[in-house]
Amino acid sequence: MVLIQRCDSYDKELILEKIKEVFDKNGGIEKYAAPGLNVVIKPNLISKKSPDAAATTHPSIVWAVAKLCKEAGANVIIAESPGGPYEKPYLTGIYKGTGMAQVAEETGALLNYDLTETKVTCEEAKYLKTIGILTPLAQADRIINLCKLKTHGMMVYTGAVKNMFGSIAGLKKAEYHLKMSDYDQFADSIIDIFLQNHVSLNIIDGIVGMHRDGPTNGDPIHTNVLISSENAFEADLAALDVICANPMRVPVFKMAYARGLCGKDCSNIDFGNGLKPEEVKVPEFIVNYNEEFKNLYFKSGPLGKILQKMIRPRPVFNKKLCKACHECEKCCPAKVITVTKENKAQVKLEGCIRCFCCQELCPFKAVTIKKPLINKIAIRSRNK
Template sequence: MTKVALCACPDYDTANVASAVDRAVGLCGGMETFVRPGQRVLLKPNMLSAAPLEQRVTTDPAVVRAVGKLVLKAGGRIIIGDSPAIDKVSRISRVIGMKEVADELGADLIEFCRPTLAKTPEGSIYHALELEETALTADVVINLPKLKTHCMMLLTMGVKNLFGTVVGPRKSQWHMHAGADRIMFADLLLDICRTVKPALTILDGVWGMQGRGPNNGTPWHSGFLAASRDALAMDLALAPLLGAHPANFPLYDAAARRGFVRSDGSDTQMVGDDPNGLIPKDFQLPVLESVMPVPGFVSGLICRHLTSRPVQDPDLCRNCGKCAAICPPGSLRFVAAHRAVIDHLTCIRCYCCQEVCPANAIHFKTGALVGIAERLRAVMPH
């Protein structure tokens, strides 16, 4: 049975975080269980963008510091790395204070830039994946996600955080290949997680992000840390506590179809603090917009009205061009300053443009069929 540890942590005070991390890791067996002297240990935080810490976009450096000190105590040698969707690791680390933590720990701070072809485990959907070499060759990988919502996948926690081991522009390629179908993309995330095989996942849930995450939501004080040997088990145990019904969580759907999880949750044991008295009940999940494909014979006009589609607010746009640069099918282009044109016929509804926009200038307009489906879902029993 897999343990998922839940420990109260009211804020990012150094002593409070160190105490909560130490307790959570202890409930999972202690850092010495995972790290032996001399081993290279990759710490993989969420470093999505160079947003101020107060926006709660990235894993807080206080959590990385506390985990890193336990690794050093166990005799490990630390590497901190990610491949952000927005900005560079060097800039992000300066803005959020991760560089100071890396210096304090004597850790190498790297941007993933060496894609390596890796064979996936038996039972995978994809037979091989190109992932960051460091994530494949490190003796130990410790996954340090941030608790956030995600407009395509509902939530981004342990499993989704490992998409950061896909290097640079290959993220867009995968969005183009699998991003038009939630379950297909969830299958990809599961295969990445099973290939990287993090020894331990520790979730930064002291402050999370709710609403239209993972970059443009609003901060939410959740007051806990979670830890588990199994990132998937942790995600699926926490999702219902955050108000996410399994039927609406693509990761659960994909995992259940592949036999990775028991529907009654009997393969997971929650330990530590009582979640009923710890996790607030006011977490705001995003509305999952449509990624449903439309048959080829449907006309462009009808297609535009049937399916949800990205819409730009030029008044909020900063003219940074990040949305156009990341768009996998090249459906978005600027025709004037602060004015984008989106080809909704080629758009695959992957949410990359919304995710990377630093000004929250892109939202999705719900299509007619999606609106009907959502109303039916609301009145039907789960």
């Protein structure tokens, strides 16, 4: 069952009522939080952005979930591995900047500083059968996944399923990008990582989402919904329907459908007595699809390779905006970025795997994704 609630404000008392309804409709808070249970809340804290930037899960939602779980007697931990290094000072800055430190202070929830990882195994995984994830997530009795509704440069959309990529510690995420640089393979690895985490409940913060150049440098947009479900794939399909996106052009859902983990669209989803996606659609939400050219016309051969090179979207660095902070250099999985003597980031495109981590993590919006004109024409003609 997927619950869609209309909600147009982060007013704490309003959010508290909405989250109470989420628990009630899913069988009661006692299913998720009780004395002796370790409940781990996994928000999206991708970088040190203020809640108004709409890049991270809003603290009002984390506050309401933490408060209700604490009142039910559970031990509550807020855990996340953001985009940068997984180190205590970095985490402290993230917790403060995203409003989580205040949530912890007000609710009694603990902020995770356990920097270890624990090996987990999942037979259903396609590629990543055994991996290391953040220890609190591996040891949780319940995981409550509190994600944000956003676009994503590489994976088109990020919501519930993709949010659990944050269970991989810090810069180790880059290793997954490098090993699985093909978009479909990477999407499959995102699904595997999601399956390795036993998520009990997913709540998508779609009150203010992010469109255009997400997941960090896009524009906030009022989408005015909270979407929740025990089934992350269905919650995401509902969100994609709300923003009028085609799930079969979003790599994670194309691959999840192929693996039999979800439907092609919302047609078989039970929305209970609540709202249906068509009642809350946001047609002005802009999604930038990102199909690789090889999936469009040419699969191989010399001509295909030349055209792929010509047509692939690429990261472009704006010298005027670059502040030489080295973040992109540190996070680039392919190690093709250097900061020059003139204090400007530059990229060697030959080795670039188009993961767009640089665009995602640049704090100064100095990196954009540029699509050559021929790419736009090819994709437009494909969609006719």
